[in-house]
Amino acid sequence: MNSIGEECTELKKQYDDCFNNWFTEKFLKGNHDDSVCAEKFKVYQECVKRAMRQQNIDFKEVDKDVLGTEKEMKAPPQDASS
Amino acid sequence: MARYFENTTVFNFSWEQVACGYWKRYPNPESAHVLSEDTYKRQIRDGCLYTKRLLTKTNRVPKWGEKFFNAKSIKIVEESIVDPKNKLLVTYTRNLGYTKVMSVVERVEYRGVASQTVALRSAWIDSQVFGFSRAIRAFGLERFRKNCTQMVNGFNYVLHNMFPKQSLSAGGNANVASSAAMSHALKEMRDAALTATDRAKANVYASVQRS
Numbered sequence: 001m002n003s004i005g006e007e008c009t010e011l012k013k014q015y016d017d018c019f020n021n022w023f024t025e026k027f028l029k030g031n032h033d034d035s036v037c038a039e040k041f042k043v044y045q046e047c048v049k050r051a052m053r054q055q056n057i058d059f060k061e062v063d064k065d066v067l068g069t070e071k072e073m074k075a076p077p078q079d080a081s082s
Numbered sequence: 083m084a085r086y087f088e089n090t091t092v093f094n095f096s097w098e099q100v101a102c103g104y105w106k107r108y109p110n111p112e113s114a115h116v117l118s119e120d121t122y123k124r125q126i127r128d129g130c131l132y133t134k135r136l137l138t139k140t141n142r143v144p145k146w147g148e149k150f151f152n153a154k155s156i157k158i159v160e161e162s163i164v165d166p167k168n169k170l171l172v173t174y175t176r177n178l179g180y181t182k183v184m185s186v187v188e189r190v191e192y193r194g195v196a197s198q199t200v201a202l203r204s205a206w207i208d209s210q211v212f213g214f215s216r217a218i219r220a221f222g223l224e225r226f227r228k229n230c231t232q233m234v235n236g237f238n239y240v241l242h243n244m245f246p247k248q249s250l251s252a253g254g255n256a257n258v259a260s261s262a263a264m265s266h267a268l269k270e271m272r273d274a275a276l277t278a279t280d281r282a283k284a285n286v287y288a289s290v291q292r293s
Contacts, residue, residue: 001108003120012121015130023102034126061179066174075204
């Protein structure tokens, strides 16, 4: 899969490979030490954020957290039918 | 008011397999519209993995919609929480920008039930374009429903590739029937899905008549 910045795709791939391995072999098995991919993540992040800035992406909007907060959308009551 | 939609899908894979597959969902034969995917933020809190990703997808709109929504692509923010203790993965996606024209929010809960995974998908589609909001919501809802099948087929394709043996041996409902918990959960899910389908249909008809 491509990164938003063409120049970041290779860094993304290296990080994703590291993460997927860590997720399967460590995290799901109860080992929550995530330092193994930290360096790869940092380099990849710098690239992505640069690409995002170049594309004028609104960081404030991206940074907004919704999941797990009061701002999450709620399902309507069961009897509402229109 | 936003249109609401929900449905339920059962994946013939364990929750762990679905959780691993989730990060490898793209590309797949049904995901030509997904252009890019990046991890923006990731951290562990209280034993759960919190991730925020940024996706770019092509924006497919009918001719009449181009007037409001002429962007060729759209950015999507996806938040997720993986809770391995409770075998729960929750994802929450929203579009970035153009939210007044059309906002699509999707929340999916992937829950491990016996040897399978049940995904409960909810979506809220809204628009605030004066005079056109109903038509846009109805269009958004229909597009979302169609995309659902694609999303599930694409994800299943990836899972079958990652875990080929599993998919052969999980050939059936024999496994489901043998588990009382699973059949109970499935019945509840089916009822919920039926209610939701009726509700969604009613919504679409109502909007067609009104517009």
